[in-house]
Amino acid sequence: MLESFSExxxxxxxAATPIGPINILIMNMALKNYKTAVAFGVGAMSSDILYLAxxxxxxxxxxxxxxxxxxxxxxxxxxxLYLAYDIYKNRDKxxxxxxxxxxxxxxxxxxxxxxxxxxxxxxxxxxxxxIAGYAANxxxxxxxxxAGMMSxxxxxxxxxxxxxxxxxxxxxxxVSLYLSLFSSIILFGFAISLFVDVVFL
Numbered sequence: 001m002l003e004s005f006s007e008x009x010x011x012x013x014x015a016a017t018p019i020g021p022i023n024i025l026i027m028n029m030a031l032k033n034y035k036t037a038v039a040f041g042v043g044a045m046s047s048d049i050l051y052l053a054x055x056x057x058x059x060x061x062x063x064x065x066x067x068x069x070x071x072x073x074x075x076x077x078x079x080x081l082y083l084a085y086d087i088y089k090n091r092d093k094x095x096x097x098x099x100x101x102x103x104x105x106x107x108x109x110x111x112x113x114x115x116x117x118x119x120x121x122x123x124x125x126x127x128x129x130x131i132a133g134y135a136a137n138x139x140x141x142x143x144x145x146x147a148g149m150m151s152x153x154x155x156x157x158x159x160x161x162x163x164x165x166x167x168x169x170x171x172x173x174x175v176s177l178y179l180s181l182f183s184s185i186i187l188f189g190f191a192i193s194l195f196v197d198v199v200f201l
Contacts, residue, residue, distance in 0.1 A: 004141040008148025016156040030161035041157025043114025073198035076120035080191035088184040
């Protein structure tokens with residue numbers, strides 16, 4: 001049980017820490033507001049849980065369909081383009097957000113964005129298929145492996161934005177602008193790359 005939990009914890013860190021669309025968006029949000037960054041990260045994690053539950057429920061043939069993955073990929077590329085534009089549009093937003101604005105933030109909307117972005121990412125499905133196969137081949141306890149993975153992912157989506165948010169006083173408004181522009185360009189690149197993979201490869 002401890003081995004399964006430990007392996008799951010390490011697998012979760014391996015899935016959560018690479019710099020991809022989710023982490024770029026979490027870091028960008030954390031510069032302005034910690035709660036929105038966490039809400040986005042938890043939304044993404046919830047989508048992970050949903051896909052894994054579907055795989056374990058036996059919907060493998062449907063989720064592994066090339067047509068389904070292509071449709072998901074096309075939706076995902078357009079959603080990434082939307083998020084890239086949203087960051088670019090708000091690139092000049094002040095780091096020191098007023099307390100009143102923070103309280104009225106629609107965290108449910110941010111959560112939904114995180115959930116949907118992960119949901120329309122075909123790489124998420126492929127990753128969870130790989131994990132399911134890994135756990136089966138190593139004869140790991142699936143429940144403890146999942147518990148370990150979710151623990152490390154939850155730790156990452158709460159701790160990483162906290163560190164970024166607490167460090168924001170060291171970042172000038174000009175640097176924040178450049179970071180937003182960089183994030184927007186990177187997300188645009190991910191969107192185009194995903195679209196090309198789905199349509200042309």
